[in-house]
Amino acid sequence: MRAKKVSNFKKKSTPYLYLLPTIILMFLLLIIPIGMVVGYSFFDNVIINDNPKFVGLQNYIEILQDKTFLIAVKNTLYFVGVSVAAHLLLGVAFAMLLNTRYLGTKTKALFRVLYVLPWMFTASVIAILWKMMLNPSGIVNYLLEVLRLSGNQIEWLGSRQFALLSVTFINIWSGYPFYMISILAGLQGISTDLYEASSLDGANSIQQFFRITIPQLKPILISLIMLDFVWTIQQFALIWMTTGGGPINATEMLSTYIYKQGFSKYQYSMASASACIVLVVCTIIAVFYVRHQKARD
Amino acid sequence: MKLKTILKKGISVLAAGSMIFALTACGGGSSSDETSDESTGTDSADTESTSTDDSGGSGEGVTLEFQQWWGVELPEGFLDEICQDFTDETGINIELLSNPYADTKTQIAAGAASGTMADVVGLDGSWVYDFAKQGSIANLTELMETSGYDDSQLSDQVQFEGNTYMIPVVNFAYPMYVNMDILNEAGVTEVPKTRSEFLEVAKKVTNPDENVSAFAIPLSTESPSGIQNNFMSWLWASGGSMLKDGQPNLTDNEDMTATVDFIKQLYDENLMIAGTYAMEEADMVEEFTNGRVAFMIDSLAHLLTIQEGAPDMNIAFMKVPVQDGYTGESGMDVANWGIGIAENCEYKEEAIQFVEYLMSPEVNAKLAVAANAFPGNVNAEPDYADADQLFMDAYELFQESYAINEFTGLPTSEELMRSFDEQLQLYLDGDTASAEDMLSETQTIWEEAFQ
Numbered sequence: 001m002r003a004k005k006v007s008n009f010k011k012k013s014t015p016y017l018y019l020l021p022t023i024i025l026m027f028l029l030l031i032i033p034i035g036m037v038v039g040y041s042f043f044d045n046v047i048i049n050d051n052p053k054f055v056g057l058q059n060y061i062e063i064l065q066d067k068t069f070l071i072a073v074k075n076t077l078y079f080v081g082v083s084v085a086a087h088l089l090l091g092v093a094f095a096m097l098l099n100t101r102y103l104g105t106k107t108k109a110l111f112r113v114l115y116v117l118p119w120m121f122t123a124s125v126i127a128i129l130w131k132m133m134l135n136p137s138g139i140v141n142y143l144l145e146v147l148r149l150s151g152n153q154i155e156w157l158g159s160r161q162f163a164l165l166s167v168t169f170i171n172i173w174s175g176y177p178f179y180m181i182s183i184l185a186g187l188q189g190i191s192t193d194l195y196e197a198s199s200l201d202g203a204n205s206i207q208q209f210f211r212i213t214i215p216q217l218k219p220i221l222i223s224l225i226m227l228d229f230v231w232t233i234q235q236f237a238l239i240w241m242t243t244g245g246g247p248i249n250a251t252e253m254l255s256t257y258i259y260k261q262g263f264s265k266y267q268y269s270m271a272s273a274s275a276c277i278v279l280v281v282c283t284i285i286a287v288f289y290v291r292h293q294k295a296r297d
Numbered sequence: 298m299k300l301k302t303i304l305k306k307g308i309s310v311l312a313a314g315s316m317i318f319a320l321t322a323c324g325g326g327s328s329s330d331e332t333s334d335e336s337t338g339t340d341s342a343d344t345e346s347t348s349t350d351d352s353g354g355s356g357e358g359v360t361l362e363f364q365q366w367w368g369v370e371l372p373e374g375f376l377d378e379i380c381q382d383f384t385d386e387t388g389i390n391i392e393l394l395s396n397p398y399a400d401t402k403t404q405i406a407a408g409a410a411s412g413t414m415a416d417v418v419g420l421d422g423s424w425v426y427d428f429a430k431q432g433s434i435a436n437l438t439e440l441m442e443t444s445g446y447d448d449s450q451l452s453d454q455v456q457f458e459g460n461t462y463m464i465p466v467v468n469f470a471y472p473m474y475v476n477m478d479i480l481n482e483a484g485v486t487e488v489p490k491t492r493s494e495f496l497e498v499a500k501k502v503t504n505p506d507e508n509v510s511a512f513a514i515p516l517s518t519e520s521p522s523g524i525q526n527n528f529m530s531w532l533w534a535s536g537g538s539m540l541k542d543g544q545p546n547l548t549d550n551e552d553m554t555a556t557v558d559f560i561k562q563l564y565d566e567n568l569m570i571a572g573t574y575a576m577e578e579a580d581m582v583e584e585f586t587n588g589r590v591a592f593m594i595d596s597l598a599h600l601l602t603i604q605e606g607a608p609d610m611n612i613a614f615m616k617v618p619v620q621d622g623y624t625g626e627s628g629m630d631v632a633n634w635g636i637g638i639a640e641n642c643e644y645k646e647e648a649i650q651f652v653e654y655l656m657s658p659e660v661n662a663k664l665a666v667a668a669n670a671f672p673g674n675v676n677a678e679p680d681y682a683d684a685d686q687l688f689m690d691a692y693e694l695f696q697e698s699y700a701i702n703e704f705t706g707l708p709t710s711e712e713l714m715r716s717f718d719e720q721l722q723l724y725l726d727g728d729t730a731s732a733e734d735m736l737s738e739t740q741t742i743w744e745e746a747f748q
Contacts, residue, residue: 047410048431135580136571137508137589158575160726244519247574248722263406264712266427 040272047268059273071249072257079168080232086172087228091179099187119177127241130170157243160250167242167251179224186220226289230282254278359647360390365419367634368395375667383654389647409433414639417648420463422455422635422705429457435638437461440649450676455705465633466655467670469596470695471526477611479591488615492559495618499568502591510570512563513581513590520577521714525704526630530594532556533628533701534617540703545743547736557732564725574722597691614691628701709746716742
């Protein structure tokens with residue numbers, strides 16, 4: 001009996017033993033740091049303060065009343081909303097192009113490589129590249145002047161009017177390939193029988209797109225949107241290296257706000273509190289994502 | 298079939314082995330001279346002091362970690378040689394941790410937060426207040442007293458609450474660069490000495506059709522050092538000050554108001570190059586190198602870079618023009634390579650010995666020449682015989698001025714510069730009605746930081 005119990009225990013615990021190394025790593029590198037940051041957010045200041053005092057939700061109240069934080073929230077919503085929407089539209093458009101039956105395999109393969117190129121670069125390279133191109137004396141202004149679309153040197157990253165639009169554009173450029181590749185895989189998984197059957201019923205290409213393609217792609221699209229939302233809300237390197245959150249908060253995001261609180265003002269508790277607010281938002285999205293994935297299964 | 302399977306397995310093993318090899322190779326060694334270009338601070342484990350002790354007072358067998366960005370900016374192997382000479386003299390080993398400036402700052406900040414700073418650290422003056430307040434860097438006044446060091450030979454000491462926490466090893470001056478080709482083309486033969494002369498020349502040289510502007514000032518908020526190096530230089534050149542008794546003094550400060558209005562005038566009359574709000578120091582240097590800017594205030598350290606990028610450019614140096622009617626001595630902005638000792642260092646006696654070695658007249662002179670900088674020891678006599686004539690011109694200007702940088706030792710210096718930058722941008726854009734209003738708002742922000 002006892003031997004049977006031991007044997008059962010061994011059987012049940014074996015999968016957990018296989019998972020143990022990963023669980024330990026995740027605990028050390030994920031759970032503990034997150035726990036520490038959440039803890040820090042309830043003290044008056046930490047790390048540089050030998051005797052931090054517990055202040056409860058005071059940091060959160062202060063942050064939610066900070067004008068700069070509210071501007072960062074507004075800019076982040078714009079940045080994320082426009083980026084995700086544009087990624088979706090461009091991703092679908094390019095995926096459809098790469099899945100068309102009107103081009104040869106080699107042509108499609110070549111364009112697949114070209115279209116996916118922005119995804120190959122790191123944020124630093126993208127930032128440097130676009131800073132140079134969007135320089136008032138750069139190639140973009142030069143082309144606009146040559147094509148007589150503009151008479152002045154536009155300060156794409158240096159003016160409050162254009163800075164947010166410019167960084168959003170750069171983010172869209174760098175992020176659409178992920179959508180494109182994922183949607184392309186989805187498109188290639190749609191059975192051609194559906195299209196044939198709909199053609200027999202007299203459906204045109206637009207009807208096929210909205211009645212067959214989109215519904216078939218819906219699970220993938222929802223996953224992509226949720227993931228992109230979480231990733232874009234955390235975008236830091238691109239913003240920091242192009243505008244640093246300026247000019248005058250025009251491109252201030254939650255990520256740059258947190259960075260400045262922590263590493264410029266040395267207010268680690270305030271930075272932790274801001275980070276926790278972002279964590280809550282991302283967790284809510286993540287919960288929906290996991291539920292959506294489970295529903296698919 | 299069997300051969301195919303063997304080949305398949307062989308290729309898989311080879312691929313896996315190559316990946317493992319590549320990972321271990323990328324992991325970096327622990328040799329005495331470690332450099333890295335990664336910006337993620339992966340060397341944080343190395344900031345922990347690995348000092349070992351085999352004997353007591355002589356220092357033999359002790360290894361000190363020296364974290365700095367100098368090694369990557371000096372000629373290759375130069376800093377190793379300096380450290381090896383020290384080891385030969387004293388038996389104290391120096392382990393160099395050389396990284397680019399931004400990475401060094403990140404690693405030192407991380408080390409300060411976790412109490413695992415390297416024994417000896419390269420410091421920027423703007424970091425000192427915060428690290429000293431945190432108790433992360435050691436009191437050098439006490440250490441120098443204990444070791445009997447004569448600190449009168451130091452050109453400067455950066456202090457916090459009356460004690461020294463950083464010693465500038467070498468100084469980089471920020472004179473005004475002039476593109477004489479642009480001036481000559483506009484028929485200007487003499488460099489301006491006052492602000493009104495500067496304005497006159499600026500109007501003559503600015504040519505929008507040729508994409509040439511008179512002046513550039515980098516006001517990116519990512520790295521707001523433009524306020525220190527390019528804005529305050531105008532104030533300090535005319536003997537002005539942004540502080541009074543160590544506290545912010547931006548309001549009721551005529552010199553400051555005049556300087557703000559001067560920059561505003563340059564901006565409003567389109568005499569400054571476009572894109573100033575997103576421009577960083579490196580961007581400004583590029584604009585100058587490409588012949589699009591006539592005047593810029595920049596570090597002498599960039600002279601070689603500019604000469605390499607524009608070998609045919611006729612460059613000159615001049616003092617930053619002064620306020621009309623000012624006849625006193627001019628201040629010249631300096632940045633420096635500073636040195637400090639970590640509070641968590643177990644071998645402070647040996648560490649101060651190393652600092653004193655770097656500050657000795659002979660070694661300090663050698664460092665200054667190699668870095669194209671000016672020595673931090675007043676008794677050092679650098680041999681600039683092989684130096685560029687332009688460098689000597691700048692050295693002459695430096696010797697006629699007094700070195701100044703009021704941001705060193707201030708609380709959250711970078712944030713002070715950033716808030717000044719943002720308020721200046723609002724005024725330049727017309728959101729703020731007057732320089733007085735702009736300075737009043739900035740004064741309020743600065744006073745909060747000083748509390």
